[in-house]
Amino acid sequence: MTSAVTSTPPSVSSADALKAALRQLDGVILGKPGQIRLAVACLLARGHLLIEDQPGVGKTTLAGALARTFGLDFRRVQFTADLLPADLTGISVWDAPNSTFRFHQGPVFSEVLLADEINRATPRTQGALLEAMEERQVSEGGVTRILPDPFFVIATQNPAAFVGTSPLPEAQLDRFLMTITLGYPDPRAERTLLETGGRSLSVRDLGAVLDAPALLHMQREVDAVHAAAPLLDYLQLLARATREHPALLTGLSPRALLALLSAARAWAYLVGRPMALPEDVQAVFPSLAAHRLPPRDPGVSVPDLIAGILAGTPIP
Template sequence: MTRAVPAAPPSSGTAAPLRPVLAALEEVILGKPVQLRLALACLLARGHLLIEDQPGVGKTTLAHALARTLGLGFRRVQFTADLLPADLLGVSIWDAAAATFRYQPGPIFSEVLLADEINRATPRTQGALLEAMEERTVSEGGVTRPLPDPFFVIATQNPAAFVGTSPLPEAQLDRFLLTVTLGYPDPRAERRLLETGGRTGTVRDLPAVLDAPGLLAAQREVDRVHAAPALLDYLQALARATRESPALAAGLSPRALLALLAAARAWAYLDGRGMVLPGDVQAVFPALSAHRLPLRDPARPGEDVFARLLADTPIP
């Protein structure tokens, strides 16, 4: 059995401007450093984030705080059963004075969009959002309009057992790069919340420590993080392990494997390194696999299956 290899300790690399972002986020979202780093890595890899959790654990605060610290525009859309695609994407309105149709952009034209409780909307509206996420454009009235760059969607969904939910199909779930669960705070963080009345830090107090051009530059640097041939061998071995695992109903697709490499590059970048290590892959693998790899036994914890896969896959 091969033991998991942790990522190398941080070095003074080009990710230095992003460290204040994580520090600021940790003042608002207490006791969740791994989830915050996964969210930032997801954005750096040009992906989209899915958060599955119950209400009241900080999902909206995380999305708003991330946009604030990065100096990005932020919009929130509450997904409900009566939300129409046009409510999200925008619609053409007849302008009588100009005798022409005028396009009114929807809230999707934002650098950071929080799609709150996405599984309460109809499949038609879900599909409209996920298509725009994939294409990064909106087509209406025969005109294709590009979405902002950067463009980052954080979607939240309630657990499937909640009333009024419409599960996302597997093909649409694949549009999200990573999934995280915030969960309850640890006792220390919860005690601090109680002692301060929840006023440990507010989104309004967060400084903008970066801006859109700075973030785009960081994303380009992530693309240049080196992945050695041996690292690619490891990725392929891990993909084969998922496809052959009796615990999984399906394995990683080629697109998912590319997503895993992108997320691992972002994780390495946040450590200030210009090279991906196996530990980077292992760090992001559970968050990338949670919504992609269906379990044959739903009662078995996915974390156990993914940990076993990582432990049993030899590292070159």
């Protein structure tokens, strides 16, 4: 690409702080540098993150470590079948001495909300997150209340085959910028866990490397990462490839394409570049597309389809 670049790379202070944050996260979630960087890119892009995997592989630990490392207010909600929407968003209670209703904020009014095992809740409660995730506000009793900025939802999800799970609807899935899977640790990381008795997984003693104002500054710098016309051409070619693929029910929507651009900018920023390149798109594309591309045949491997789309789409 030969287009002029008018933006600037991450400032020295931002770059140093990001490196320190990544080092700390790498020390907590062992052997998962790729997933950690995708999660941080999702945060930098103002997205929301869905972590899909079986229990016990570090989903909740990653969520807590991200919040503590970035110095953000953190709340955790365990999603269960009896969780009500008001338990999440809050409720107005009659204040008799003042003859008025007083709103009691729910846990959604936090900078980082961990929706743990989100697919164990009913569809009604899952839907209560829709407005919050998309509009970053909550409407209750005819009053609209703005959520904190930054606002980052991290949801964990157990495999659909597990007992007591309700699949997330497509509209809910589309609100997540990325989906990642942690998987089992590699033998070296697992051995370290055994030798330390799992103490390396504790997030209680983690210090804040950044804070909310620093994160907001980084997010504005991400917005300034340059995207040249050929890169936009590449995004459109990828979108067309998904929409015309015979094995997929639907392709990427325009909203998903905007999300892909934001994610690619965040990845370029994370590696210290002032300009998003096709390799940045390729780095985030699988995590962005996996939950947005339903196959016609449930037995088909979506990762394989995505890999084929990337391999078969020419770079302008």
